[in-house]
Every structure is written in structure tokens, then in C-alpha cells.
Amino acid sequence: MCRWLAYTGNPIQLEAVLFRAEHSLIDQSLHSRLGQTTTNGDGFGVGWYGNPDEIPFRYRCVHPAWNDINLREAARAVRAPLFVAHIRAATGTPxxxxxxHPFRYGRWLFMHNGLxxxxxxVRRDLMMSIDPALFAALEGSTDSEVMFFLALTFGLQTAPVLALERMVxxxxxxxxxxxxxxxxxxxxxxxxxxxIVAVRYSSETQSRSLFHSTSFRHLRELYPDDARIKAVGDDAYLVLSEPLVDLPGAWEEVPESTAIVARGAVIQHQTFVPVLP
Incomplete structure (x- = not known):
């Protein structure tokens, strides 16, 4: 399938998690441990935020992530307090x-792993449920983008978890x-x-893997000489398909049917229950 991550915390170089980590996202594009497919080489994308009033920046490409020199250059140049990244394994679309991914509408970015x-x-029925005012912004042919625009239709910009529950x-x-x-x-x-709003859910309750970081303040006490942990700050938070490093106590698996909302140092977990709009 795909692998993705989302980071919020002190501004750091994107390459810190895309390239430098022991099991970085680039390593996962070739050697995924927990994904349905070991190799995720059908394109990639990164998105990050600059000034508060600007729409987010994106860099997307159909090349395999491990084989794009410009990605390495961009990841070294860009520092951001919040960014997302995605590596794709296509499931029936070009x-x-x-x-x-990530897909973008206004200030919102969206990524998906699964299908x-x-x-x-069902494509026609789902597309007919999208708000006509949003329809012209659709660019691709994936189920993931349709999910994003359905969530926008059902109120993603004002009540994101509820909108995702309605979409599902x-x-x-x-x-x-x-x-x-x-x-x-x-x-x-x-x-x-x-x-950052993240959800793990599946109709059969056997969802793709998803983890989140535990307290970086706690990790700093356990590993005081680890420069990666010092750089991100005490309130940093990662949600990701697979752990980046093998540090005991650094990661927890997100339970089935769970939504996470991370806003600064405040992290909320809640049960995710689909409901028709």
C-alpha cells in the first residue's frame, strides 16, 4: 500500500525524518517492514507550512522516492514546524x-494509506456526493482524493473528525x-x-499499521545524548505508518477505530464512529 508520516514540533529539516533516521521514510519506500507491500515506488509527496497565512507548499513526483535527487536537496533546504510526507504504492490507479499525496485544498493537506x-x-456514487462547488478542484483519479473531497463536503474545515466519520x-x-x-x-x-488529525479505521477492523510518538521529554531523559531528540523539542509529535528508529518506549500503536487530534502540546484521542450525514 503506502507509508506516510506527519510531524509537528520545533522547526527541523525535513531530511531528519525522510533520510537520516535509521528506518526513515525513504528506507521504508524500499524496505517496508509493516506494510502490505515491501516496496512503495509509485511516487511520493511532501507538504509543509511556511507563513501562517499562506497555503502549504508541496513537492510531488512520480519517481520512486529513493531515486529523486531533488527530494534530497529540498529536504535538506526546508525547515518547518509542521510537515507531512507520503510514499505511494498504487492500487489500481495510474x-x-x-x-x-498529499492532496491540497486551501490550507488543508490530506494523505491516505489503504483503499x-x-x-x-462505487466511484460514480461517491463522486456525485461531493459538493458541486468543490468538484472543479479535483485533479486525479484516486480513491484517496475522493475521500478527501467527501470530507471537505461534510465539514472538514470546521469539524474535522466528524467530517471524516461522515465520509467513512x-x-x-x-x-x-x-x-x-x-x-x-x-x-x-x-x-x-x-x-494534525489522524485516523485508523477499517470496515473489517484489520487496519493498516499506524503509530504515534510518546513523550519526547521522557525520551530526552532516557537518551540525553541523542541529537535527533534534542532538536525536536519536548512537545514534538509524530504520527506515522512505521517507527523511524528502534528506541524502546518511543512509539505506541494507534488502536483500531481511533482518531487523534494533535494541536501543539495538546493531544486528544477519541473513538472513531462512522455516522451518515
Whole structure:
């Protein structure tokens, strides 16, 4: 499938997590330990926030992440307090730039790992549920982008967790109507530069892997000489498909049917329950 991560904390170079870590996202593009596919080479994307009033920046490419020299240069040059990154393994849609995550609308970025099963059968119904005012902003052909625009339709910009719950319910209802037993499997991330919203959910309760960092303040006490931990600050937070380093106590698995909202040092966990709009 895919692998992704989202970071918030002190401004750091993107390369710190994309390249330098022991099991960095670039390493995962070739040697994923927990993904459905070992290799994720159907494109990549990174998104980051600069000034508060600007839309986020993106760099997306259809090349494999491990083989893009410009990505390494950009990751070394860019420092940001909040950024996301995604490596793609396509599930039935073309490897093209418009299908690479993160997707963007205004200040919002969105990433997905998983799939809508039998997407071709339900695609028309789902696209007809998208707000017509948003329709012209659709660029690609993936199920992930449709999920994003459904969430926008149902209020992502004002009540993100509820909007994602509504999106999932609509996808599952359409799937069941077309005879799909388990319509959706997902870990998703949405952010507007001020908060990270991440969800682990699947219709069959066997979701793709998702982890979050534990207290960096605690890790600094355990590993006082680790420069990577010093740089991010006490309130740094990572949500990611696979751990980046093998540090005992550094990561916890996100439970099934759980939503996380990270806003600065405040981290909230809540049960994720799909509900039709």
C-alpha cells in the first residue's frame, strides 16, 4: 500500500525524518517492514507550512522516492514546524503526479494509506456526493482524493473528525449497496497547519499499521545524548505508518477505530464512529 508520516514540533529539516533516521521514510519506500507491500515506488509527496497565512507548499513526483535527487536537496533546504510526507504504492490507479499525496485544498493537506475496495463500482456514487462547488478542484483519479473531497463536503474545515466519520459512513453505505462486504481500509491524515488529525479505521477492523510518538521529554531523559531528540523539542509529535528508529518506549500503536487530534502540546484521542450525514 503506502507509508506516510506527519510531524509537528520545533522547526527541523525535513531530511531528519525522510533520510537520516535509521528506518526513515525513504528506507521504508524500499524496505517496508509493516506494510502490505515491501516496496512503495509509485511516487511520493511532501507538504509543509511556511507563513501562517499562506497555503502549504508541496513537492510531488512520480519517481520512486529513493531515486529523486531533488527530494534530497529540498529536504535538506526546508525547515518547518509542521510537515507531512507520503510514499505511494498504487492500487489500481495510474502512477501520475496528480495521484500523488498529499492532496491540497486551501490550507488543508490530506494523505491516505489503504483503499476503497471495488472503487470502480462505487466511484460514480461517491463522486456525485461531493459538493458541486468543490468538484472543479479535483485533479486525479484516486480513491484517496475522493475521500478527501467527501470530507471537505461534510465539514472538514470546521469539524474535522466528524467530517471524516461522515465520509467513512458514506463510503461504507455505497459499498454495501453495491455488495462490497468490507468497503474501506484506511489510515488517514488531514492537517491545516495548526492541527494534525489522524485516523485508523477499517470496515473489517484489520487496519493498516499506524503509530504515534510518546513523550519526547521522557525520551530526552532516557537518551540525553541523542541529537535527533534534542532538536525536536519536548512537545514534538509524530504520527506515522512505521517507527523511524528502534528506541524502546518511543512509539505506541494507534488502536483500531481511533482518531487523534494533535494541536501543539495538546493531544486528544477519541473513538472513531462512522455516522451518515
Amino acid at each position: 502512477a501520475q503526479e496528480t495521484n500523488c 476503497i475496495r471495488d472503487f470502480a463500482r 459512513a458514506v463510503v461504507e453505505e455505497a459499498g454495501h449497496r453495491h455488495g462490497v462486504e468490507h468497503p474501506l481500509n484506511m489510515t488517514v491524515c488531514a492537517t491545516d497547519g495548526e492541527q
